[in-house]
Amino acid sequence: MWLTKSSVGRKVIMSVSGVALVLFLLFHMAMNLVAIFSTEGYNMICEFLGANWYALVGTAGLAALVVVHFVYAFVLTIQNRKARGSQRYAVAERPKGVSWASQNMLALGIIVVVGLGLHLFNFWANMQLPEVLHKLGMHVDSATMASVADGSGYIAKTFTCPVYAALYVIWLAALWFHLTHGFWSAMQTLGINNKVWFCRWKAIGNVIVTLIILGFLAVVVAGFFGLGALGA
Amino acid sequence: MDKNISFTLKVWRQRGPKAKGAFETYQMKDIPGDTSFLEMLDILNEQLVNENKEPVAFDHDCREGICGMCSLYVNGHPHGPATGATTCQLYMRRFKDGDTITVEPWRSAGFPVIRDLMVDRTAFDKIQQAGGYVSINTGGMPDANAIPIGKDVAEEAMDAAACIGCGACVAACKNGSAMLFVSAKVSQFALLPQGKVEAAKRVKAMVAKMDELGFGNCTNTRACEAECPKCVSISNIARLNREFIKAKLKD
Incomplete structure (x- = not known):
């Protein structure tokens, strides 16, 4: 299969899974903004996305995308280090036009995955997971069950803690760097690029990615300072 | 007229593909600024031959930027600090008096070192x-x-x-x-x-x-x-x- 056996194919896997995750982030960011304006509205979304078949299929799909993207990141990095050879340069300078993010995608990606772990612990483990366990017939205490759809409550609870707020800001910053390289790079790998579109994809990517990160950041800030519906 | 410069040259020396390589340091004195980088290495090699030492092996051919034979990783850049130019088109006027110039071979598993600065392409x-x-x-x-x-x-x-x-x-x-x-x-x-x-x-x-x-x-x-x-x-x-x-x- 050319997707796994050729270098271009492996990069296509990274590109497609990466772009799919960017689309998910766009949706997740839009959904989060509701929490600033309406507690009921946000919790209604949380209800929709509880242990329903479509939400579970979506979650499984996302998990698969993250795993594929993560595994291939390591496969590619190991192959690339081998291709570079054992002897390193004594003097190495980053040439002009080479972004810092582009040379540190794995490190940034690892920060993103660690942040994802924290995020699942803060939210998913209190929301979708207990509901699923409950449906499977396992014992979940009634206090947890009562608040599985209280997304707004968990946002307020998490982000009033300065340590969590700071960790989420670091996480989002790493994600911004990762995606500003990742977006146009995906288009380049998929071959939908040329000299004109190079600048366009870069600009489109920067706008989309900055909007995504600002949207997420708005919820962290609103939660920390108790603004809007998160102040109640 | 360009000024003459003196500088320290750190060159990767490696006897063969399997041998362990290391940097050696040479002092270069009064090199005219309009000497090309490869001519500077020729001057070094002449000195080494006169001292009964092994000259530095490096790839070169046309010396006018067409053949693609010259290589050299100079101060952290392939073909040196100049842009849009090969090593043979690099002149010593790009460097300052008292500089340390580090010269390494291409480093890649696909291009094993043959000897010194020469790699197998x-x-x-x-x-x-x-x-x-x-x-x-x-x-x-x-x-x-x-x-x-x-x-x-x-x-x-x-x-x-x-x-x-x-x-x-x-x-x-x-x-x-x-x-x-x-x-x-x-x-x-x-x-x-x-x-x-x-x-x-x-x-x-x-x-x-x-x-x-x-x-x-x-x-x-x-x-x-x-x-x-x-x-x-x-x-x-x-x-x-x-x-x-x-x-x-x-x-």
């Missing part, structure tokens, strides 16, 4: 032999206007064909990827009518060979494009990806 020849040619019969010389080719397309193909196969792209790449070289060779044919006929077959064969020889996977850092002495654009890499994906989807 036959991997590029093998990639070329896998498909970097046109094998259809194009007949005798046609009239210039028999096959109309747009000016922009002709320019783009010519820019890709400017690649001299020196390997600076691989040397600059943190992934040891040969994509800029391969994409230039694929593009120079894929853009033109005679080359299009075999485009799918060519791109598959050349990428397969590149992967087989152990070059890395491109992550679009753009270091290759920044260091290429012929300023070959990464838009060629996008074209290679496009041609490859199209060819594979058609199979």
